[in-house]
Amino acid sequence: MRVDVSKERMQARSLLRRKLREARRGLSMEQQDYASQRISKQLNTLPFIKNSKTVAGYLVNDGEVNLKNYIESIWQLSHKAFALPVLHPICKGHLLFLSYSPNSRLINNKYNIEEPVLSCKAVIPVTQCDVILMPLVGFDTNGNRLGMGGGYYDRTLSFTQRKFNSQPALNQHTPKLVGIAHDVQEVDALPIAPWDVPLDAIVTPSRTLIFTKP
Template sequence: MQVSVSPEKQKARAQLRKKLREARRSLPDEQHENAAQCIATQLNTLPFVKTATTVAGYLVNDGEVNLKYYIESTWQLSHKKFALPVLHPVCKGHLLFLSYTPDSLLINNKYNIEEPVLSCEAVIPVTQCDVILMPLVGFDASGNRLGMGGGYYDRTLSFTQRKLNTQSALNQHTPKLVGIAHDVQEVDALPTAPWDVPLNAIVTPSRTLIFTKP
C-alpha cells in the first residue's frame, strides 16, 4: 500500500530538518567533544547495550554526536562486535551492515560519509544486530525520529514494525533501535510520516529516554 504525507507536512519536516541541522552544526567544538564522552558513558551503562554482542552504529557527519569513544570501548571487549552501515549496492535506498574494526579500510560514499569497503565476509545481517545506534536530526519525547530525509534506515528497518503473524517472524531477531542526539535536537512534537520507524530509546549527553514499542 502506498503511503504519503501532505505537502504541508513535507514542508514542515524540511524546515525543521534545516533548522535542527544548523543547530547541531553550530555547537562549539568543546560541546561536541563533551557530548561524545557523555554518550559513551551513557551507552556503557545501558543494560541492553552492555549485554549486546553485536552493536551497529555510524561515523560522525554533519554535526552528529561522535561515537568515537563508544566505538573504542567496544573494540576493547573480545565478546563484542561493532558494525557500520554501507549503502546497499543492489537494493537501492537500503543499508547493509559491515563489521568495523581498527583495521577496516574506509572509503567515502556518494554522500561523502565514510563507510567500510564492501566485503562479503564482513557483512553482518541486520537481524544479527542486537542494537543499532542511529543518528538523527530531530526527536521528541514520544520516541519519534527525524532523519536526514533519505529514508535509508526506515526502509532497512521496516521489518521491525511488521505484525508477528507467522512462526518465522516470531523467531526473527529484532534489534533494539537507539537514537543518538544532542539535547538541542529535541522538539515538542515531530511531524511524523507513516514510514517512520519508532525507537526503543534515545540517548543524549544529559539523559536516556526508554520507550516501549507495541
Template sequence: MVSEKVMNSRAVLRKELREARRALSAVQQEEAARSMAVQLNSLSLLDRARNVAGYLVNDGEVNLKPYIDSQWQNNPSKQFALPVLHPVRKGHLLFLFYSRHTRLVRNKYNIEEPALSCQNVLPTSQCDVILMPLVGFDTKGNRLGMGGGYYDRTLAFTQTTSHSYDQLVSNKPKLVGIAHDIQEVNSLPIAPWDVPLDAIVTPTRTLLFDNA
C-alpha cells in the same frame, strides 16, 4: 498519505536542527562525545548486546568513537558494525563489521564506510542493537532523520506482522536514537513509514520506551 504541509514542516525542521548541531563548537562536540560514551556504557540493553551497529560521525552528529574505543578496550567480545549504502537495493543499507583495521572508503555522500566485502556483512536481523543518528526527536520516541529514508526502508521488516517474518521480528534489533540535547523538539510531525525507537540517548539523559 502524508500531507504536503507535514512534509514541508519536516523539511523546515530538519534544516533548522541540522544547522544547530553543525554550529556546535569543537569543544562542545568533544564534550558531547565523552558524555555520550558514559551514557551508553551504562545502558543495560547495550551491555547485553554482542553485535552493535553504529555510525561514523558526519554533519555535526554526536561522535560514537569514544564509546566504541572504550568497548574495544574493555569488552573485546562485543562486535561493531557500520552502515554501508546497499550496492543492489537502492535506498537500503547493509551493515559491515567494523574494527580498528577496517579499510574505510567514502560513499556518494562523502561519509566514511567500510569497503564492501561480502564476508564481513552482518545481517540486519542479527544486530542486537542499532545506534542511529537523529536530526530531531521528541520525548514520545518519534525521530526525524536526514530525509533519505535509508534506515526506515532497511528496518521496515521489524514492523511487519506477517507470519513468515515471525522469526526475524522475534530477533529484531533494539533501535537506539543518538542526538544532542539541542535536537529535542516538543512534538515531531510524523510519517507512517517512520520506524519507532526503543530508546533515545543524549549526552545528558536516556529515554526508554515501552518496547525497550
C-alpha cells in the same frame, strides 16, 4: 503500497530538518567533545547494550554526535562486535551492515560519508545486530525520529514494525533501535510520517529516554 502525506507536513519536516541541522552544526568543538564523552558513558551503563554481542553504529557527519569514544571502548572488549552501515549496492535506498575494526579500510560514499569497503565476508545481517545506534536530525519524547530525509534506516528497519510485517518470521530477532542526539535536537512533537520507524530509546548528553521494555 503508496502512502500519501500532505504537502504541508512534508514542508514542515523539511523546514524543521534544516533548522535542527543548523543547530547541531553550530555547536562548538568543546560541546561536541563533551557530548561524545557523556554519551559513551551512558551507553556503557545501559543493561541491554552491555549484554549485547553485536552493536551497530555510524561514523560522524554533519554535526552528529561523534561515537568515536564509544566505538573505541567496544574495540577493547573481546566479546563484542561493532558494525557500520553501508549503502546497499543492489537494493537501492537500503543499508547493509559490515563489521568494523581498527583495521577496516574506509571509503567515502556518494554522500561523502565514510563507510567500510564492501566485503561479503564482513556483512552482518541486520537481524544479527542486537542494538543499532542511529543518528538523527530531530527527536521528541514519544520516541519519534526525524532523519536526514533519505529514508535509508526506515526502509532497512521496516521489518521491526508490525504494520509493515503482517507475517513476521518465527523467532525473528529484532534489534533495539537507539537514537543518538544532542539535546538541542529535541522538539515538542515531530511531524511524523507513516513510514517513520520509532525508537526503543534515545540517548543525549544529559539523559536517556526508554520507550520499550529493555
